[in-house]
Each structure stands twice: as structure tokens, then as C-alpha cells.
Amino acid sequence: MYQRILVPTDGSAGAERATEYALELAERYDSAVHALFVVDTAVYDEPALSSTELVIDDLEDWGAELLNEMASRAHEAGLDFECKLCHGRPHEEILSYADVVDADLVVMGYQGQSHRKRIGSVADRVVTEADRPVLTV
Numbered sequence: 001m002y003q004r005i006l007v008p009t010d011g012s013a014g015a016e017r018a019t020e021y022a023l024e025l026a027e028r029y030d031s032a033v034h035a036l037f038v039v040d041t042a043v044y045d046e047p048a049l050s051s052t053e054l055v056i057d058d059l060e061d062w063g064a065e066l067l068n069e070m071a072s073r074a075h076e077a078g079l080d081f082e083c084k085l086c087h088g089r090p091h092e093e094i095l096s097y098a099d100v101v102d103a104d105l106v107v108m109g110y111q112g113q114s115h116r117k118r119i120g121s122v123a124d125r126v127v128t129e130a131d132r133p134v135l136t137v
Contacts, residue, residue, distance in 0.1 A: 002029045006103035008036040008094045009066050014109020014120075018137040019070055022107040023077060032080035034101045035070045037063035038090040060085060091125035098132060110136035 007022040009015040019035075026033045039059045067083040074081035082101070086093055098106055110123050127134045 002026075002031045002104040004034060004101055004103045004105075005031045006034045006036065006094070006098050006101060006106045007070075008038065008090070008097075008106070008108050009063075009070065010037070010090070010109075010122075011062065011066050012109055014137065016109075018107045018109045018135075019073075021135070021137050023073060023079065025105070025107065026074070026079050027077050031104075032082070033070075033074050034097070034103060035067055035081070035083040036094060036097050037067055037083075037085045038093040039063065039085070039087045040090050041087050042089050056087075090122045091129070094122070094126050095129055098130065103132060106130060106132065106134045108134065108136060 002025060005022050005026050007015075007019055009019060022033060025031065039056060063085045067085060071081050071083060084097060086097075088096075094106065094108070097103075106126060108123055108126065110120065123134075123136050127136065
């Protein structure tokens with residue numbers, strides 16, 4: 001049913017639940033899993049030798065750690081796994097990467113790190129703008 005599942009992460013509890021569900025679906029349907037971590041340049045603009053550069057470096061390290069953990073779990077389950085860490089506006093990067101990998105499904109947390117709304121702004125934009133199924137967990 002699903003050949004390629006995209007699961008973006010921001011390290012939130014919702015993203016963790018989405019990862020678990022995406023891995024379960026991938027096992028059930030023998031799907032490849034694609035994971036994405038986006039350093040949000042709307043919040044942290046691209047650095048130019050400032051203290052922002054240290055924050056960006058920390059976020060990149062954290063994102064890489066999250067993706068490595070996901071890779072380990074996917075490989076333990078015998079799943080094909082690819083990941084990407086990038087900079088940009090999260091909803092735009094998620095939609096773009098979904099196109100690049102031709103994802104059949106995007107599985108994401110309904111609420112990320114900000115916890116300001118019932119459904120997070122990134123999830124809301126992805127659901128609204130996606131041309132493929134999006135499952136919020």
C-alpha cells in the first residue's frame with residue numbers, strides 16, 4: 001500500500017509517536033522510511049559568525065542524533081531508511097522532500113515543539129498544502 005513513508009521530526013513527543021507509527025506501518029507494508037529534520041531558519045536565521053551560529057550548530061547536532069536514532073530503529077526492524085537534515089521553513093522543506101522521495105504518505109506529529117495550538121502550525125500547513133496523504137499522530 002505504501003512504498004515510501006516520510007516522517008519529519010523535531011524531537012517533540014508528537015514526532016516520537018509519529019516515528020513509532022511510521023515504523024509500524026513500514027514494517028506492515030514493507031515500506032522504505034525517509035526521515036527529515038529541518039533547522040527552522042524562520043526562527044534561527046542563517047548565521048553569519050555570531051552566537052546564532054552556535055545555536056544552529058547545536059540544532060544540527062541534535063537533529064543528526066535524532067536521525068541516527070531513527071536509523072538504528074529502522075535498521076533493527078529490517079527497513080530501508082534514508083534521512084536528510086536541512087535548513088529552511090519546516091513545512092516547505094517537508095513538502096519539498098516529500099516530492100523528492102515521492103512519498104506515498106507523510107506521518108507527522110500533530111503538534112511540535114511550540115505547543116501553541118491544538119494542531120501545530122507546521123502540521124496544519126503540511127496537511128493543507130500537501131498533494132498526498134498526511135497522517136497526523
